[in-house]
Amino acid sequence: MSTIEKTAPETINHDLCPRFHRAVELIGKRWTGAVIQVLLGGPRRFNEILSAIPGISDRLLTERLRELEGENLIVRRVEAASPVRVTYELTCGGAELKEALDAIGRWAEKWISV
């Protein structure tokens, strides 16, 4: 643990934290940030998410939604209507990613050239 002490005291030490690793890998997966960002606007149907993210395919969106459901970041709701209406909605954990995604967005706007 001696190496930690060299770090400035105001810095939170995520460098050794497996949770931090899992979180950045989760957020960093292609399209995950975009899907969460769309759902931050409220519950959405599959086709609404699909049309909000140019470039994502049906197959990839299905895959990402399943992964996010598996991580308890979104829930899939089936409403008993005719035809059946399926919506995707952020859990509290998913919604709280807003702060991190906004911080990444602000950084990207300033520092990433396209």
Added chain:
Amino acid sequence: MSTIEKTAPETINHDLCPRFHRAVELIGKRWTGAVIQVLLGGPRRFNEILSAIPGISDRLLTERLRELEGENLIVRRVEAASPVRVTYELTCGGAELKEALDAIGRWAEKWISV
């Protein structure tokens, strides 16, 4: 652009932003967050970074440092001493990732189980 209007007005729309995509993929790459976190404590030599991140290999750290240098997030400084002293240091762009990494860390501490 009509799909954007469905999103709540307080939400920054990163979902269509290629910069945001590049940023999350950059940060999400294995060990990148950890390397930046260590360098937020100040300039470090290769072996200091290596020992601060359990589990990373020589080869992978070399690779990550080169990538981060290529993205202008760190600089490699060679001091003319004997033996030559090489340190790695964050650029302004790299240092400004602190806010995003801290936000991810706070989220991970709350929501990720290990």
